[in-house]
Amino acid sequence: xxxxxxxxxxxxxxxxxxxxxxxxxxxxxxxxxxxxxxxxxxxxxxxxxxxxxxxxxxxxxxxxxxxxxxxxxxxxxxxxxxxxxxxxxxxxxxxxxxxxxxxxxxxxxxxxxxxxxxxxxxxxxxxxxxxxxxxxxxxxxxxxxxxxxxxxxxxxxxxxxxxxx
Amino acid sequence: xxxxxxxxxxxxxxxxxxxxxxxxxxxxxxxxxxxxxxxxxxxxxxxxxxxxxxxxxxxxxxxxxxxxxxxxxxxxxxxxxxxxxxxxxxxxxxxxxxxxxxxxxxxxxxxxxxxxxxxxxxxxxxxxxxxxxxxxxxxxxxxxxxxxxxxxxxxxxxxxxxxxx
DNA sequence: CCGTTTTCCATGAATTTTCATATTTTCATT
DNA sequence: AATGAAAATATGAAAATTCATGGAAAACGG
Numbered sequence: 387x388x389x390x391x392x393x394x395x396x397x398x399x400x401x402x403x404x405x406x407x408x409x410x411x412x413x414x415x416x417x418x419x420x421x422x423x424x425x426x427x428x429x430x431x432x433x434x435x436x437x438x439x440x441x442x443x444x445x446x447x448x449x450x451x452x453x454x455x456x457x458x459x460x461x462x463x464x465x466x467x468x469x470x471x472x473x474x475x476x477x478x479x480x481x482x483x484x485x486x487x488x489x490x491x492x493x494x495x496x497x498x499x500x501x502x503x504x505x506x507x508x509x510x511x512x513x514x515x516x517x518x519x520x521x522x523x524x525x526x527x528x529x530x531x532x533x534x535x536x537x538x539x540x541x542x543x544x545x546x547x548x549x550x551x
Numbered sequence: 552x553x554x555x556x557x558x559x560x561x562x563x564x565x566x567x568x569x570x571x572x573x574x575x576x577x578x579x580x581x582x583x584x585x586x587x588x589x590x591x592x593x594x595x596x597x598x599x600x601x602x603x604x605x606x607x608x609x610x611x612x613x614x615x616x617x618x619x620x621x622x623x624x625x626x627x628x629x630x631x632x633x634x635x636x637x638x639x640x641x642x643x644x645x646x647x648x649x650x651x652x653x654x655x656x657x658x659x660x661x662x663x664x665x666x667x668x669x670x671x672x673x674x675x676x677x678x679x680x681x682x683x684x685x686x687x688x689x690x691x692x693x694x695x696x697x698x699x700x701x702x703x704x705x706x707x708x709x710x711x712x713x714x715x716x
Numbered sequence: 717c718c719g720t721t722t723t724c725c726a727t728g729a730a731t732t733t734t735c736a737t738a739t740t741t742t743c744a745t746t
Numbered sequence: 747a748a749t750g751a752a753a754a755t756a757t758g759a760a761a762a763t764t765c766a767t768g769g770a771a772a773a774c775g776g
Contacts, residue, residue, distance in 0.1 A: 403624055404612030405673050410680050411587045412608070413699040418579035419626050420706040425576065435762090443577070447569030453725060459568055461584050466763050468726055490724040490771045508570050515575050521705060526698065533687065533695045534578040540686060541585040602732090618755060631733055633756055655741045655754040 425514045432507060437462060437470050442479060442496060442504040443511070450484050450495040458543050468492075479503065590679045597672060602627060602635050607644060607661060607669040608676070615649050615660040623708050633657075644668065 406412040422436075429439040440460035445451060451459070457467040471494055474480045479500035486493040496504055519527040571577040587601075594604040605625035610616060616624070622632040636659055639645045644665035651658040661669055684692040 403609045403616070405669075406608050406611075406624065408696070409608070409676060410683060410696060410699075411583070411590065411676070412605075413696060413703065414579060414583035414586060415626060417699050417702045417706075418576070418583045420703060420708065421579060422576045423709060424706065437762090440577075443571050443574070444568045446571075451568070454723090459571065461580060463764060464725070465727080465765080469762085472726090488724080488772070492725060504570075511574060511576070518575065518702075518706075522698065522701070529694065530698045531573070531575060531578060533691065534575075534582050536687070537582045537683075538578065538585060541582075541589065541683075543585065544588060600732095619753090628734060629755070630735080630757080634733085637756095653742070653754080657755065 421518055424518075425511055428510055428514075429507065432503060434503075434507075435470075437466070438474055438479070439507065441467075441470060441474065441494075442500055443508060445480065445494065445496045445500070446504040446508050448495070450486075450493045452486075452491045452493060454491075456494060474500070586683055589683075590676055593675055593679075594672065597668060599668075599672075600635075602631070603639055603644070604672065606632075606635060606639065606659075607665055608673060610645065610659065610661045610665070611669040611673050613660070615651075615658045617651075617656045617658060619656075621659060639665075 426436050426439070429436060432439075434442070437460055441456055444456055444459040453467055453471065454464060456471070457464045460467060460470075462470070471480060471482065471492075475482055478497055480494050481497050482492050482494055484493050484495050519530075522530065591601050591604070594601060597604075599607070602625055606621055609621055609624035618632055618636065619629060621636070622629045625632060625635075627635070636645060636647065636657075640647055643662055645659050646662050647657050647659055649658050649660050684695075687695065
């Protein structure tokens with residue numbers, strides 16, 4: 387569009403349907419699903435589920451997050467997150483309760499093992515992202531990411547105990 | 552950006568995390584989740600689950616889709632779709648096997664009741680979409696949608712029997 | 717400071733989704 | 747045609763998610 391980069395549309399080579407083809411929510415969901423799936427193969431090769439990957443990615447570079455925050459970031463309901471984190475603790479990827487000021491909270495953070503896995507996967511994720519964005523060119527890529535951030539900023543996260551996977 | 556419309560970023564008022572904040576796959580997933588959730592309240596008020604809504608939205612304006620295609624469109628695995636469609640048939644929203652050339656296939660289409668519900672919800676969905684896109688302005692909105700379509704076109708759907716919710 | 721309300725998390729039961737696999741039909745070859 | 751491989755779906759068992767709820771700590775209001 388700006389230059390020789392992509393932007394001439396025409397939905398996929400595959401399944402389409404009159405209504406959804408122009409429907410933003412559908413396009414977001416499909417794009418999310420397809421882009422993620424490619425990388426999820428690497429994730430699962432590391433022995434993680436997709437939700438577990440989301441958790442360690444959310445914890446990367448953080449000094450600890452609460453269960454509630456992680457549920458938001460990982461797009462699951464709170465009870466799901468509680469159980470996922472318990473599994474991950476058993477596997478030695480995270481530890482719970484690293485000094486929290488509010489004793490209702492469960493503070494979760496990466497163990498050394500978890501951090502190493504997270505760092506490795508995050509690096510690979512960024513390489514994957516580069517490949518995905520390459521056909522758009524630098525400017526369009528920045529535009530896309532900017533608009534997605536705007537969308538997110540304009541729409542508040544789920545109400546407590548609700549989520550919205 | 553182009554004009555007075557949104558595009559100055561700064562992630563949400565809420566939960567964020569160093570790595571994911573700039574990660575495309577995460578931004579897509581969050582945006583998808585948040586935008587959809589708002590409308591899903593209306594969907595559930597109509598007595599449909601989110602997956603059921605995706606199915607009737609996918610069937611709107613179509614004269615029938617196979618189970619496999621619907622699974623792609625609805626972002627679920629094929630066995631899930633089979634069961635969802637069976638529930639929907641029991642509720643009188645869809646009918647199965649409207650003359651298919653390949654007798655392995657199960658052709659699914661809307662009943663009158665299903666079509667009425669679909670039309671009503673699709674109309675409301677488009678109004679919701681207008682509201683969501685309004686702050687971006689016409690040109691940026693078109694750009695966003697175009698880039699999402701490009702992303703989708705560049706990334707093929709899941710291999711058979713796999714999906715990638 | 718005490719009672720009330722709200723927030724945050726854990727847990728058991730129920731539901732949903734997924735995995736593994738069987739069945740039926742089509743396709744390709746010979 | 748007949749055989750073997752591939753494709754589309756259904757289904758039971760297993761796993762993951764969600765709902766409903768409960769308990770504990772914090773915040774709030776006299």
